[in-house]
Amino acid sequence: MLEVKNLQFHYHKQPVLQNVNVQIELGKIIALVGENGSGKSTFLKLLANLLQPSSGQVLLNGSETTRASLAAIAFMSDDQHYYSYLTGDQLFTFFDTQFHDFQKAKAQDIANCLRIDLTKKISTMSKGNISRLKLAAAFGRDVSYYLLDEPFSGLDPLVREDVVKSLIQFVDLEKGTILMSTHEIDDVSRIIDEIMVLKDGKIIAHENVDDVHSVHGMEAKEWFTSFYKNKGRTEDE
Amino acid sequence: MGIDFEKDRPIYLQLVERICGELVSGSRKPGDKLPSVREFALEVGVNTNTVQNVYKQLEQMELTETKRGQGTFITPDSSKISSMREELKEQLIDRFLNNVEMMGFTQGEVLQTLKERSER
Numbered sequence: 001m002l003e004v005k006n007l008q009f010h011y012h013k014q015p016v017l018q019n020v021n022v023q024i025e026l027g028k029i030i031a032l033v034g035e036n037g038s039g040k041s042t043f044l045k046l047l048a049n050l051l052q053p054s055s056g057q058v059l060l061n062g063s064e065t066t067r068a069s070l071a072a073i074a075f076m077s078d079d080q081h082y083y084s085y086l087t088g089d090q091l092f093t094f095f096d097t098q099f100h101d102f103q104k105a106k107a108q109d110i111a112n113c114l115r116i117d118l119t120k121k122i123s124t125m126s127k128g129n130i131s132r133l134k135l136a137a138a139f140g141r142d143v144s145y146y147l148l149d150e151p152f153s154g155l156d157p158l159v160r161e162d163v164v165k166s167l168i169q170f171v172d173l174e175k176g177t178i179l180m181s182t183h184e185i186d187d188v189s190r191i192i193d194e195i196m197v198l199k200d201g202k203i204i205a206h207e208n209v210d211d212v213h214s215v216h217g218m219e220a221k222e223w224f225t226s227f228y229k230n231k232g233r234t235e236d237e
Numbered sequence: 238m239g240i241d242f243e244k245d246r247p248i249y250l251q252l253v254e255r256i257c258g259e260l261v262s263g264s265r266k267p268g269d270k271l272p273s274v275r276e277f278a279l280e281v282g283v284n285t286n287t288v289q290n291v292y293k294q295l296e297q298m299e300l301t302e303t304k305r306g307q308g309t310f311i312t313p314d315s316s317k318i319s320s321m322r323e324e325l326k327e328q329l330i331d332r333f334l335n336n337v338e339m340m341g342f343t344q345g346e347v348l349q350t351l352k353e354r355s356e357r
Contacts, residue, residue: 029284168278173285190239190248191284210247219244 001025002047002073002145002177007056009042009201016042017201020056026144027173031188032181033224034198040181041078043198044147047179048075071101076138078150080127088118088133092140099141107140110170114162127154135163139170146171148180152187160187167191189220197224204228239282248283249290256295260311261322271301271309 007020017039024030024047032040045051047058049065058065060072083091088111095102111118114132122130131154138146152160164187171178182188185195195212197205205227212223242251259265272280274288281288292309295301299317303309312318337347 168284193286213247217245
């Protein structure tokens with residue numbers, strides 16, 4: 001389990017995340033949603049040990065995370081400047097030298113499924129192709145936690161469908177969890193187990209999707225929208 | 238992708254109902270093998286946890302049996318399917334009659350129209 005306790009993160013004295021407490025269990029697909037600037041990317045980077053908390057803890061199976069924890073965590077950034085001087089093939093070869101859990105054949109499989117030409121230089125690829133390549137590289141690793149920052153950004157709707165399918169196909173939920181930030185709740189609502197809502201640096205909800213359906217009688221996106229608005233209102237009063 | 242779902246009810250419930258419907262209509266028969274969890278997940282476009290949950294529900298309803306190492310099968314006992322069929326029919330009628338009353342119609346006039354329809 002990945003666990004966050006009283007996490008605070010400040011950037012130049014500006015609070016970005018405040019008092020975040022959350023538990024991320026193994027074997028789930030979880031959507032992390034919230035407006036731009038709500039702290040989603042920062043939160044994922046803190047989980048991946050790419051940023052250090054100002055205070056509080058990130059625990060992996062009970063012990064505080066270190067650089068070594070990255071052996072159990074794959075992080076896909078939404079950075080567009082991504083190994084632009086390499087081809088897809090070269091990228092996978094590089095990953096192979098960096099991560100002992102990387103399975104080149106699996107990554108190539110996923111790349112094929114997502115119809116990416118691995119002989120092309122990344123600098124010549126479209127935004128959508130780069131996103132798909134990054135996904136293939138991330139899922140090529142055999143880890144417990146896949147943290148994906150905006151895996152659907154820059155993808156047109158048809159390709160998004162392929163990507164959603166690849167999430168089902170290539171991640172074994174008996175061994176792994178996917179936590180992904182996204183704006184496209186509609187695309188993922190049918191494949192997620194849980195939804196986590198960040199607003200102004202705080203986790204304001206973490207719900208099981210079946211409960212959203214049966215207790216609130218709503219679809220994830222509808223619930224999120226109304227919840228997000230109402231939560232803002234009650235806190236302002 | 239896969240099949241469409243209603244937006245206001247848990248997906249696993251809708252899938253359970255869908256399989257029940259297939260049993261009622263006979264497109265799945267007693268003794269048939271169900272696809273593996275992963276195959277089914279990809280076919281309908283949901284995650285494997287959801288399908289696990291669907292298979293668990295079906296097993297609790299005694300509509301399926303899991304054979305070790307072979308997979309999940311529809312029960313060969315057709316009486317279990319018939320009783321589910323009856324139950325489903327009752328539920329459907331309850332839901333319908335609830336709506337009828339809520340809209341202010343009487344059961345009598347609805348029955349009349351149903352009769353006329355079936356004679357058409």
